Amino acid sequence: MKGTLISSDFVTDKGNNLRLLEINTDTQIYNAYTSSLDLSDIHTAINDNSITEFHLVWKENIHRTLAPLISESISANCPGITTYGETKVNKESIYPVIPSDSTDKFILRLAYDENAILDSTYAKKNSELYYLYVSASQSELVPEYYHSSSVHGVVDTLSGSLLENKAYTNIPDIIIREDSVQNTFTFLKSNGEDQNKEGFKTAVLGSTSGSNVIVQQYAIHSSSIDYGRVKSIREYGIIYDTDLKYTKIANGKVNSMFDIPTGSITEIVSASQAADGVDISDQAFVEVPKKHFYEYTTKPFKKYISDGVLGTEELLLTGSNDPNDNWIALHSASEGDVIDSFHFDGLPDSDDLDVIDDFFSEGAGIPTASYFSSASIEGKRSFFSPNNEGTRFRVSGSDDWTYIGGKSRILVYHSASNHTQYLPVDDISANSGVFLYDVAAFPENTASLYEVTEIEQVIFENKEEMIELDVEPDDVFFIKSGDANTRVISQMVHNIFLQK
Numbered sequence: 001m002k003g004t005l006i007s008s009d010f011v012t013d014k015g016n017n018l019r020l021l022e023i024n025t026d027t028q029i030y031n032a033y034t035s036s037l038d039l040s041d042i043h044t045a046i047n048d049n050s051i052t053e054f055h056l057v058w059k060e061n062i063h064r065t066l067a068p069l070i071s072e073s074i075s076a077n078c079p080g081i082t083t084y085g086e087t088k089v090n091k092e093s094i095y096p097v098i099p100s101d102s103t104d105k106f107i108l109r110l111a112y113d114e115n116a117i118l119d120s121t122y123a124k125k126n127s128e129l130y131y132l133y134v135s136a137s138q139s140e141l142v143p144e145y146y147h148s149s150s151v152h153g154v155v156d157t158l159s160g161s162l163l164e165n166k167a168y169t170n171i172p173d174i175i176i177r178e179d180s181v182q183n184t185f186t187f188l189k190s191n192g193e194d195q196n197k198e199g200f201k202t203a204v205l206g207s208t209s210g211s212n213v214i215v216q217q218y219a220i221h222s223s224s225i226d227y228g229r230v231k232s233i234r235e236y237g238i239i240y241d242t243d244l245k246y247t248k249i250a251n252g253k254v255n256s257m258f259d260i261p262t263g264s265i266t267e268i269v270s271a272s273q274a275a276d277g278v279d280i281s282d283q284a285f286v287e288v289p290k291k292h293f294y295e296y297t298t299k300p301f302k303k304y305i306s307d308g309v310l311g312t313e314e315l316l317l318t319g320s321n322d323p324n325d326n327w328i329a330l331h332s333a334s335e336g337d338v339i340d341s342f343h344f345d346g347l348p349d350s351d352d353l354d355v356i357d358d359f360f361s362e363g364a365g366i367p368t369a370s371y372f373s374s375a376s377i378e379g380k381r382s383f384f385s386p387n388n389e390g391t392r393f394r395v396s397g398s399d400d401w402t403y404i405g406g407k408s409r410i411l412v413y414h415s416a417s418n419h420t421q422y423l424p425v426d427d428i429s430a431n432s433g434v435f436l437y438d439v440a441a442f443p444e445n446t447a448s449l450y451e452v453t454e455i456e457q458v459i460f461e462n463k464e465e466m467i468e469l470d471v472e473p474d475d476v477f478f479i480k481s482g483d484a485n486t487r488v489i490s491q492m493v494h495n496i497f498l499q500k
Helices: 040-048 066-077 117-123 126-135 197-206 222-227 265-275 290-296 353-358 493-498
Strands: 002-012 018-024 053-059 083-089 105-109 145-149 153-156 174-178 185-190 213-217 231-240 245-255 285-287 314-316 327-329 338-343 360-362 371-384 389-395 409-414 419-424 434-437 449-459 465-472 478-480 487-489
Touching: 002 117, 018 117, 018 126, 040 066, 040 105, 040 231, 040 245, 053 066, 066 083, 117 126, 126 145, 126 153, 126 213, 185 265, 185 290, 197 285, 222 231, 265 285, 314 338, 338 478
Parallel strands: 002 105, 053 083, 053 105
Antiparallel strands: 002 018, 002 231, 145 153, 145 213, 174 185, 174 213, 185 285, 231 245, 314 327, 314 478, 338 371, 360 419, 371 465, 389 449, 409 419, 409 434, 434 449
């Protein structure tokens, strides 16, 4: 028997009706919900079917709190289980290895699986999820939307409520979202007092194209507006068995991370555009700046969303042992440039992220067989986070922030485990005994360390360019971190770069 954990997000519209926004696998159950998990239906399924083996497929970074809670619940309530197994899946993997099923086994999958229709079709593509309800004549249970494709043709349920938010100058009217890409929303607000529904709809649809775009009503209830934050309802459940039974295991309300902006959207955009010499008075709608994404949704900052390093961060060109010379911004670097690198003896020479993430060596210290080297930039690519989000950290004794993608690996010494290893920036907590190596002190000092004392996610005012590099032969480069231009080992950029 197989089961899959999912989360479902609902929003209450102006008429006080719940509408399903999306479902997700690879979902994290937050601590506020774990104390009230109800797995009784799963216990019953296991006990009634004489199941003796329980196997959990999970990801360490997402499910480290949930996985033991589930195992403890099964152990306490399913006396017939004599064998426990688990498969830990790499945080970036979308093709987990799933053990074979049998009549005496229950396999509970928490990790995303591209091979599963639930994941790759209905969780990944909202157009498919919504069409399930439309085709069953239950369109009132999902947002009003427009989508055109060769699969289902034109689906248009946008109706009289299209401009129901018009009275609220600080609330969007429409969301344009990429169908199969998470967190890529564009919020639109009608412009002009005389705007009518059909004219607005025609203008919006005329600005979009392609089967990967959903034009969706922005549904919000007046209670959220009065409260000052967007609210949604999240439900966690498990779909299991061959007849796709469903059991709810937890639910609760979720608020947006930030308050709803109070100013008029059109006035804010108008002032910004006017500064650039643009007049928006004749436009049917305006686009809400990306930085407001986390004010108009209840989504948390998504981990592992970006690779690379902020383009204004600096790396060291080769030719000088003085760390004050030859620094160049990443966005100014070019393929063929030769940069300072470092051969840290014992690091894996691999493009496999599983190998990179599994690597560790005991203790702190740079091996004496290590040496300064140079590397050539073999590839360079730009990346922009969807909603101006980013990650930054500071090390002990420094006032300077280093801006780096949360998915990027940096070499650290982790005192709790006594390991030198690569960690994604998003897996690092401040003041948790995670240290960066001061390579500039080598070879006189092989264990000069700087603790990560601050780390936080930020929203940039404007879109900022992140740079991914492929450097060879040694897979590391230096970036400034600290007031003294301390050189630290950065992430193995090319390992992520080559896998895309």
